[in-house]
Amino acid sequence: MPIYQYQCSHCNLCFELKQSFNAAPTASCPECQEMAYRLFSPVPVLFKGPGFYVTDHAKSQGKVKNSSN
Numbered sequence: 001m002p003i004y005q006y007q008c009s010h011c012n013l014c015f016e017l018k019q020s021f022n023a024a025p026t027a028s029c030p031e032c033q034e035m036a037y038r039l040f041s042p043v044p045v046l047f048k049g050p051g052f053y054v055t056d057h058a059k060s061q062g063k064v065k066n067s068s069n
Contacts, residue, residue, distance in 0.1 A: 010034035
């Protein structure tokens with residue numbers, strides 16, 4: 001089950017709560033028992049490995065000529 005972050009609308013307390021995916025996005029504050037709402041934050045995206053751009057790890061088309069000849 002995922003852990004969600006909540007913030008109380010009355011006392012602004014932030015807390016985490018372990019809930020199922022289909023649970024309601026509201027909960028009671030552990031301090032004042034008022035309504036708390038689920039917070040959403042962006043998830044970091046990491047691009048690892050080749051293949052995201054055409055120019056990444058491109059193979060050379062021919063041999064490199066030596067300019068000292």
